[in-house]
Amino acid sequence: xxxxxxxxxxxxxxLGDISARALETLRSVDLIAAEDTRNTVRLLNHFxxxxxxxxxHEYNKYDKAEVLIGHLRRGENxxxxxxxxxxxxxxxxxxLAARCIEEGIRVTSIPGACALITALTMSGMPARRFCxxxxxxxxxxxxxxxLSQLVREERTIILYEAxxxxxxxxxxxxxxxxxxxxxxxxxxxxxxxxxxxxxTLDSALSYYEENEPRGEYVLILAGADPAALAEQxxxxxDTVPLEEHMEIYLSKGMTRKxxxxxxxxxxxxxxxxxxxxxxxxxxx
Ligand code: SAM
Numbered sequence: 402x403x404x405x406x407x408x409x410x411x412x413x414x415x416l417g418d419i420s421a422r423a424l425e426t427l428r429s430v431d432l433i434a435a436e437d438t439r440n441t442v443r444l445l446n447h448f449x450x451x452x453x454x455x456x457x458h459e460y461n462k463y464d465k466a467e468v469l470i471g472h473l474r475r476g477e478n479x480x481x482x483x484x485x486x487x488x489x490x491x492x493x494x495x496x497l498a499a500r501c502i503e504e505g506i507r508v509t510s511i512p513g514a515c516a517l518i519t520a521l522t523m524s525g526m527p528a529r530r531f532c533x534x535x536x537x538x539x540x541x542x543x544x545x546x547x548l549s550q551l552v553r554e555e556r557t558i559i560l561y562e563a564x565x566x567x568x569x570x571x572x573x574x575x576x577x578x579x580x581x582x583x584x585x586x587x588x589x590x591x592x593x594x595x596x597x598x599x600x601t602l603d604s605a606l607s608y609y610e611e612n613e614p615r616g617e618y619v620l621i622l623a624g625a626d627p628a629a630l631a632e633q634x635x636x637x638x639d640t641v642p643l644e645e646h647m648e649i650y651l652s653k654g655m656t657r658k659x660x661x662x663x664x665x666x667x668x669x670x671x672x673x674x675x676x677x678x679x680x681x682x683x684x685x
Pocket of ligand 1: 413414483485486487488489492514515516517560562563587588591617618619
């Protein structure tokens with residue numbers, strides 16, 4: 402019978418956040434696959450757990466997943482732990498979990514600390530609907546594509562960022578979303594110098610002109626204001642003459658009345674406004 406893959410959440414700073422089930426699981430498995438074995442050794446030593454460890458990280462995640470699947474097929478149980486937090490969230494645990502599912506191997510998760518959830522809940526930003534982007538992609542084209550998608554994102558946006566890239570990312574976000582967009586910068590979560598600083602993108606950039614970014618960051622950004630987005634959409638028609646705008650719909654076979662309704666909706670005006678404006682244009 403196949404073994405089970407346990408995705409075991411570990412603390413993101415404060416060792417007190419390890420759960421009883423996480424410890425029990427780490428004590429019971431045959432092998433622990435760790436993203437950073439030095440970190441995990443420290444954790445295991447602290448809790449006096451002696452278990453065989455193997456490294457499973459970004460640079461061996463595909464090949465090593467196959468090796469680990471071999472162990473699971475022989476009936477061994479494996480715990481996967483990431484550098485910190487919940488495995489599979491912006492770390493190689495995702496690849497291993499997916500491969501196990503493909504192979505029909507049981508995967509279970511031992512929940513615990515997760516940086517994005519910790520940051521979101523303490524930010525005071527709307528948490529009913531949110532999107533998590535992880536780290537922005539390093540591929541330039543993909544990076545640009547994701548940033549441009551964020552312009553219309555109405556849900557709270559969560560990003561991970563390393564200190565050496567923070568300023569560049571803040572600049573890009575300011576250029577894409579505007580300087581007045583609210584952002585909470587969370588760092589050192591669950592640690593002694595934990596911070597969650599509510600700013601705007603403009604003030605965040607000024608702040609980091611004076612203060613060097615330190616530690617790992619979770620960025621919580623307010624989503625786009627739907628009313629502002631609608632207004633922007635309406636204003637984008639301002640440069641198109643009304644008759645030309647009408648023609649877009651008339652050429653699709655719509656009646657004049659139907660086209661007027663569409664044009665009114667596009668411009669955020671009433672049909673009567675459009676009717677009057679068209680009359681005025683006709684009468685010169
Ligand atoms: N799997 C992890 C989780 O549960 O969130 C995340 C792994 S990802 C490779 C590491 C990123 O998580 C860091 O670059 C940072 O953005 C965020 N992070 C982890 N621990 C943190 C902490 N104590 N404070 C702030 N951000 C943290």
